[in-house]
Amino acid sequence: MPALRALEDAVLDNGALSLMEAWDKRIAESRARSENSAMVNYFYGFHGIAFDIIGVLGFGSSFNITKSGDWTLIHTLRKMSNLVGIKSISPALARLKWLFRDMYSALDYMRNLAHNAQQQRRKEYESSDRKPHDDILQRLIEAHDPSTGEKISSTCMVGEILLLLVAGTDTSSNTLSYTLMRLLHCPNILKRLQQEIRQEFPDISTPIRFGEAREKLPYLTAVLLESMRIDSAVAGYLPRIVPDEGTVLLNKYQIPGSTEILLSLAACHHNKDVWEHAECFDPERFMGEQGELRARDVLVFGYGVRMCLGKNLAWMELYTVMANILRKYNIELPPDATYGPHRLSSNPDAFGEPEHIPIKVLITSTPVDPKRNCRILISEATEL
Numbered sequence: 486m487p488a489l490r491a492l493e494d495a496v497l498d499n500g501a502l503s504l505m506e507a508w509d510k511r512i513a514e515s516r517a518r519s520e521n522s523a524m525v526n527y528f529y530g531f532h533g534i535a536f537d538i539i540g541v542l543g544f545g546s547s548f549n550i551t552k553s554g555d556w557t558l559i560h561t562l563r564k565m566s567n568l569v570g571i572k573s574i575s576p577a578l579a580r581l582k583w584l585f586r587d588m589y590s591a592l593d594y595m596r597n598l599a600h601n602a603q604q605q606r607r608k609e610y611e612s613s614d615r616k617p618h619d620d621i622l623q624r625l626i627e628a629h630d631p632s633t634g635e636k637i638s639s640t641c642m643v644g645e646i647l648l649l650l651v652a653g654t655d656t657s658s659n660t661l662s663y664t665l666m667r668l669l670h671c672p673n674i675l676k677r678l679q680q681e682i683r684q685e686f687p688d689i690s691t692p693i694r695f696g697e698a699r700e701k702l703p704y705l706t707a708v709l710l711e712s713m714r715i716d717s718a719v720a721g722y723l724p725r726i727v728p729d730e731g732t733v734l735l736n737k738y739q740i741p742g743s744t745e746i747l748l749s750l751a752a753c754h755h756n757k758d759v760w761e762h763a764e765c766f767d768p769e770r771f772m773g774e775q776g777e778l779r780a781r782d783v784l785v786f787g788y789g790v791r792m793c794l795g796k797n798l799a800w801m802e803l804y805t806v807m808a809n810i811l812r813k814y815n816i817e818l819p820p821d822a823t824y825g826p827h828r829l830s831s832n833p834d835a836f837g838e839p840e841h842i843p844i845k846v847l848i849t850s851t852p853v854d855p856k857r858n859c860r861i862l863i864s865e866a867t868e869l
């Protein structure tokens with residue numbers, strides 16, 4: 486956490502502030518056309534900043550996706566991730582390179598990008614006039630095994646940098662998208678949250694920072710926890726291997742050593758024995774003292790030694806982006822939105838809540854047809 490605080494300016498500049506700059510431009514263009522609000526797409530907006538942040542922290546400079554609107558890199562990474570998925574399901578099939586030519590060129594492109602980023606930084610690091618950096622790339626370059634002094638090899642470093650990009654982009658950005666989607670579908674919750682943020686931080690000229698948001702915005706904490714419970718960004722299975730001596734699960738299932746167990750976070754988070762009205766979006770369950778205890782049952786970042794390495798960075802992104810955009814903008818769905826408070830779920834367990842945008846799951850989960858489903862109308866809030 487202290488190391489992360491040093492990175493907060495980069496997270497703010499390339500995250501919330503960069504997104505607001507892009508959205509402000511769209512508002513100015515709409516005003517010039519005498520329109521009261523601007524149409525933007527939150528899914529693309531959140532993806533752009535998640536990539537730009539990892540660009541700064543892991544590759545040494547922003548990918549500038551938010552400013553340029555150029556999504557080539559995001560599509561290339563997706564192709565590379567699909568190849569990784571195919572390799573893990575059927576290594577034999579994945580060896581047919583001609584069949585997946587496009588995906589293999591994406592992998593080569595991404596490897597080169599990561600390789601060049603670390604070579605460039607190593608050169609700077611070794612030259613006498615190097616500038617000091619305080620980012621993840623630098624920490625990887627300086628890291629060494631405390632017992633042998635061995636450093637991370639170039640090849641491993643490329644793997645680590647690409648892992649950051651795969652693990653640290655879709656996860657945070659989809660979590661932000663699901664949170665905003667749920668808020669738009671529950672206007673009372675959105676209203677209460679905006680009131681909390683605007684009352685606590687009325688001075689719009691100062692960006693809301695992570696520590697103060699976490700301390701002063703309990704309802705935002707509850708909304709984020711509930712959003713991550715109900716729509717886990719990592720919705721695939723997490724593998725674990727039982728230790729040699731075996732184990733007993735739930736006091737009744739004897740599992741032999743070396744068994745591979747798959748854990749589904751989505752199933753844990755929707756377990757009716759654990760969560761009352763599990764299919765309802767209800768941030769209230771995380772309010773007050775009892776609510777703080779319940780937060781421990783949200784396993785969205787995994788658990789144990791393999792738990793998410795970017796958990797604190799993710800929290801920083803979630804708090805700063807949500808707090809700053811919800812304070813600054815009034816946000817509503819366009820009149821032709823397919824999903825919203827007007828369209829109620831037919832699932833009896835959802836107790837008449839709105840039907841939410843369906844999701845696609847591979848390893849991470851993504852809302853379907855985001856181009857259409859994630860459009861919003863924004864205008865600058867005049868009264869805080």
Ligand code: HEM
Nearest residue numbers: 652653656657660719723786787788791792793794795799
């Ligand atoms: C809301 C956002 C995020 C969610 C929900 C999330 C979730 C997860 C989950 C469930 C795992 C697997 C944990 C396990 O097996 O127990 C994981 C691993 C990982 N995450 Fe995240 N993550 C998020 C953001 C990030 C960010 C921003 C980064 C980048 C810095 C990151 C980097 C990683 C890495 C490197 C691993 C692999 C850790 C290992 O295997 O040792 N994650 N994440």
